[in-house]
Amino acid sequence: MTDRKWTLKSIAAHLGVSNATVSNAFNRPDQLSKAKREEILAACHELGYFGPNKAARSLRKGTFNIVALVLPDSVEYMVSDPVASSFMRGVAKVLEPQGINLLLFSGNAESVNDIVDFVDGFICYGRPRNTKLITHLEALSKHVVTVDFELDNKASVNINNHEAAYTVAKQAFTGFETTSDNTSDNIEAAILGLRLLDTELICRVYDHHLPELNTSIAHQRLAGFRQAINELGIVIGDDKTWNIPESSERYARIAAKEALNTSPRPNVLLCMSDLIALAAAREAQAQDIKIPEELKIVGFDGIDEAELFQPAITTIHQNSENKGQQAAELFINKEKQQVMLPFNLKLGQST
Amino acid sequence: MTDRKWTLKSIAAHLGVSNATVSNAFNRPDQLSKAKREEILAACHELGYFGPNKAARSLRKGTFNIVALVLPDSVEYMVSDPVASSFMRGVAKVLEPQGINLLLFSGNAESVNDIVDFVDGFICYGRPRNTKLITHLEALSKHVVTVDFELDNKASVNINNHEAAYTVAKQAFTGFETTSDNTSDNIEAAILGLRLLDTELICRVYDHHLPELNTSIAHQRLAGFRQAINELGIVIGDDKTWNIPESSERYARIAAKEALNTSPRPNVLLCMSDLIALAAAREAQAQDIKIPEELKIVGFDGIDEAELFQPAITTIHQNSENKGQQAAELFINKEKQQVMLPFNLKLGQST
DNA sequence: CTGTTAGCGCTTTCAT
DNA sequence: ATGAAAGCGCTAACAG
Numbered sequence: 001m002t003d004r005k006w007t008l009k010s011i012a013a014h015l016g017v018s019n020a021t022v023s024n025a026f027n028r029p030d031q032l033s034k035a036k037r038e039e040i041l042a043a044c045h046e047l048g049y050f051g052p053n054k055a056a057r058s059l060r061k062g063t064f065n066i067v068a069l070v071l072p073d074s075v076e077y078m079v080s081d082p083v084a085s086s087f088m089r090g091v092a093k094v095l096e097p098q099g100i101n102l103l104l105f106s107g108n109a110e111s112v113n114d115i116v117d118f119v120d121g122f123i124c125y126g127r128p129r130n131t132k133l134i135t136h137l138e139a140l141s142k143h144v145v146t147v148d149f150e151l152d153n154k155a156s157v158n159i160n161n162h163e164a165a166y167t168v169a170k171q172a173f174t175g176f177e178t179t180s181d182n183t184s185d186n187i188e189a190a191i192l193g194l195r196l197l198d199t200e201l202i203c204r205v206y207d208h209h210l211p212e213l214n215t216s217i218a219h220q221r222l223a224g225f226r227q228a229i230n231e232l233g234i235v236i237g238d239d240k241t242w243n244i245p246e247s248s249e250r251y252a253r254i255a256a257k258e259a260l261n262t263s264p265r266p267n268v269l270l271c272m273s274d275l276i277a278l279a280a281a282r283e284a285q286a287q288d289i290k291i292p293e294e295l296k297i298v299g300f301d302g303i304d305e306a307e308l309f310q311p312a313i314t315t316i317h318q319n320s321e322n323k324g325q326q327a328a329e330l331f332i333n334k335e336k337q338q339v340m341l342p343f344n345l346k347l348g349q350s351t
Numbered sequence: 352m353t354d355r356k357w358t359l360k361s362i363a364a365h366l367g368v369s370n371a372t373v374s375n376a377f378n379r380p381d382q383l384s385k386a387k388r389e390e391i392l393a394a395c396h397e398l399g400y401f402g403p404n405k406a407a408r409s410l411r412k413g414t415f416n417i418v419a420l421v422l423p424d425s426v427e428y429m430v431s432d433p434v435a436s437s438f439m440r441g442v443a444k445v446l447e448p449q450g451i452n453l454l455l456f457s458g459n460a461e462s463v464n465d466i467v468d469f470v471d472g473f474i475c476y477g478r479p480r481n482t483k484l485i486t487h488l489e490a491l492s493k494h495v496v497t498v499d500f501e502l503d504n505k506a507s508v509n510i511n512n513h514e515a516a517y518t519v520a521k522q523a524f525t526g527f528e529t530t531s532d533n534t535s536d537n538i539e540a541a542i543l544g545l546r547l548l549d550t551e552l553i554c555r556v557y558d559h560h561l562p563e564l565n566t567s568i569a570h571q572r573l574a575g576f577r578q579a580i581n582e583l584g585i586v587i588g589d590d591k592t593w594n595i596p597e598s599s600e601r602y603a604r605i606a607a608k609e610a611l612n613t614s615p616r617p618n619v620l621l622c623m624s625d626l627i628a629l630a631a632a633r634e635a636q637a638q639d640i641k642i643p644e645e646l647k648i649v650g651f652d653g654i655d656e657a658e659l660f661q662p663a664i665t666t667i668h669q670n671s672e673n674k675g676q677q678a679a680e681l682f683i684n685k686e687k688q689q690v691m692l693p694f695n696l697k698l699g700q701s702t
Numbered sequence: 703c704t705g706t707t708a709g710c711g712c713t714t715t716c717a718t
Numbered sequence: 719a720t721g722a723a724a725g726c727g728c729t730a731a732c733a734g
Binding site: 005048050051053054055056058059064065066074085088089092096099101102103104105106108111113114115116117118139249282304305308 | 399402405407415416417426436447450453455456457459462464465467490492633655659
């Protein structure tokens, strides 16, 4: 293998054929005789020319075989979240066989400018934290598929977060309904929310903190939880909802500790992710609080660890891998439809 | 925002200045008056021209602000492995602030051809499963950093897997040394290996299956385990080593079951990852085998879950995130050195 | 400080 | 079946 750096042009000159012929040998087999084609290909291989430069080809053709996966947050966040990972696995599963590569992109970025000219389009997993990105994406003429949120005129994949949250919250409250009569005033609920607020802080979420209209999944889930609470005719203090800035054991545990140390102590913990539910459960166990007798806990996502945990966490299972596959298929087929995926309640021993 | 598609040229014409001036406005502020520059930038913003097309710029400049992260296997594998995820987090942490984007690339691919012309270089996490890739990477003139394996003339980041495996195995055997005299023939060890063989199968690994010379981390760890075994003067049956094709709970559990159902039943399980150790521990608990009284288990990696598990798994902790950072820094600084990172033994209650 | 121009490496008519 | 030439959108050298 020589060190010489070949280009299509230099190769063509070297072989004594025209540029077009070499290009055709690689890209359009029908444009030249089979014999000639194979001769050229063999010679190229011999010389260490692996084919036309892809960057140049892309500039010319305008296609890249690369799709950007826009993450809600930084890339670091993404890969530590099992749900996000499953999603990504689903996407990769569909795209990889098609020879399409994945470019990970941070939802914190100021704009998609750095990469927009290198990709065929975007799959956005969750509403990007930086809202400027959204404006960008909306204006884009390239294909965009959104997941867990929607954009005007773009394809999307979702589950009904409101309904799912409502369902799992209802489940958390079932035990109580039989003990009391009609209103269930022995229920003390608290909500451990994920990214309800645009802050890095672990803090309580008071109503006046919440934006008027917010369609993020966190707020949809919050609305679902609240609907279940309201239907039971119980009241939840406005100091019983927490914000956790990211899905990590450490943060969740701190919030859980705060929640469990309020008085009266909650006996139902509605958690916006399984990771949070697990952390809360561990905190409860550390404090010798019996689950579910003294404290019921529900999660969201249906990750393996929640199922393996003792007691298994009652949760909403959503098939994230399938979600990823759907998104990727929507992308490949350049479809513009809105897909709504099912979820299901998974009963554990935590309720 | 108009729908017109601007190029540097058309913008320049529209504004009545030359191409170079527009280019300079974006790329070389020192080449024109501040006033003019801001005037141009403002006009561009107004018109919806977001700056020079990056693909064209890259073709011209030969730089991309994209680095390919080559995974050992498919992309799917990567994101389901907590250790790999931490590594990636480390990489992203360093690269993101530099405005460098990550292109994930599968180690299964036949060649790096599809992407080599889009990236500034490669970070390879673990020896790619497809050995053709290695040849490719070796021949590449672009910057390459390898992790957990080495390539001639390329930068690398490693831990001493042999020594680490030896250390943790020694720990697994300590309980026994006191009971017996000098040789410890009451030890029945089994090894649950990860990717020792190039197969999708869960199977035993007989010596004749193993390649003569293999420097993959799995084989280094195997050598470390065996050294510890040999030093104790004990013998491990050649049917007591398993291959697990990927780090998943399901596969590991099957292998663990096979191992625990052999007679005499092993009382020490040397596992090549924490995920495997955890699966083995769960299988043991399901069979009512007491850990560590009847069965000692050691893992490798030091993931959170291994620490939280009851009993906590004795393991080798390696700071994967730091590994990722190191690799990224080596990449950025275009250094060619071989970095060897420390590891440490983390005692749990599983030994 | 500004404008002209030659490529970066390729694909694709269009003519031969 | 093949070759010549235009041009994808940009940057950098150079001249003014």
